[in-house]
């Protein structure tokens with residue numbers, strides 16, 4: 273199928289005609305191309321998420337590779353990295369290949385499996401990182417996300433191991449002794465609500481340790497869901513010294529604060545927890561100045577019984593794929609170059625996903641892109657989400673931006689705001 277995006281604005285530039293044929297951007301008119309009236313629409317390189325929980329295998333009641341892929345495409349994504357905290361854990365070549373194959377079958381986004389760092393995410397014994405790296409899934413990112421690789425010797429060995437093939441360890445930075453029993457951010461609000469707090473230093477201490485380990489080994493570290501102003505300062509110093517560290521921030525940490533816990537609605541329970549206004553502002557500045565490299569959703573679907581219960585019993589995590597771009601647009605406005613870099617180009621580079629995050633003005637670039645209508649305001653209705661779960665913290669909120677179409681290697685996965693298959 274060939275397409276002509278008529279009058280499209282590439283990253284906010286003046287309107288032009290963009291042709292897609294044979295899976296790539298074409299610089300000459302293509303006969304018989306299907307014409308899409310793209311006046312007023314902005315083309316972005318397809319979004320790439322380095323932190324998605326797809327829940328398959330094991331919790332198909334919360335999400336599957338298929339439903340999660342659909343949510344991703346509808347959110348403007350063309351690639352997602354699937355976290356390893358499934359059941360069984362993605363700690364062998366067999367499981368990562370299964371997830372990779374399910375992604376291919378769904379065919380809506382490129383699903384790039386992340387492998388566990390330790391067997392069963394138990395933090396005791398290194399998983400077979402090499403076998404996962406050389407498997408069909410071609411794993412490059414390893415993470416025990418959900419848990420921190422707390423043992424410094426294991427962390428060091430993992431960093432050393434992946435250096436051989438330029439892999440990266442993505443750390444969920446949480447010193448477990450400092451977060452025992454934690455229910456929310458430790459501060460004024462937790463004191464008032466009588467909930468045990470997760471102190472900012474539990475995150476910052478691990479990041480400080482890990483940038484030193486990464487520096488010592490000369491290997492690549494990626495920090496998941498950075499949530500505090502202090503973490504930003506640790507990262508700023510490490511980057512200034514040339515440490516090979518990258519970092520992500522979630523849409524919810526860019527917008528929401530710990531005050532939301534006051535209603536005890538578990539939809540706002542997440543790890544790391546929502547922090548303070550001061551943290552939110554520091555994270556926004558860090559994304560703007562590049563100390564934080566990417567926006568990652570940490571899309572964390574949960575079944576109703578795991579979320580609609582008493583706060584302390586509820587699982588942490590919130591949906592993200594279908595609302596990420598609207599949230600980022602609402603926070604930063606139409607800064608298209610920034611959005612393209614932090615949500616597509618930089619994440620594709622971190623994940624080693626060639627073909628994503630390409631230059632849409634160049635002929636021959638793989639046609640992975642999304643078309644956004646920034647003029648539309650939409651109310652988030654959980655019932656309309658493609659995800660199998662409903663735990664969005666944005667229900668009822670009016671957000672800017674509608675994903676009109678998404679293309680994966682030149683094939684439409686979303687047209688007119690609807691998934692094609």
Ligand SMILES: NC(=O)N[C@@H](CC(=O)O)C(=O)O
Pocket residue numbers: 325357417418419444541542543544570572573587588589590
């Ligand atoms: N973010 C969360 O609160 N939960 C994630 C795990 C994680 O990303 O730490 C999950 O798998 O549900």
Ligand SMILES: [Zn+2]
Pocket residue numbers: 417418419444496497543544
């Ligand atoms: Zn995590």
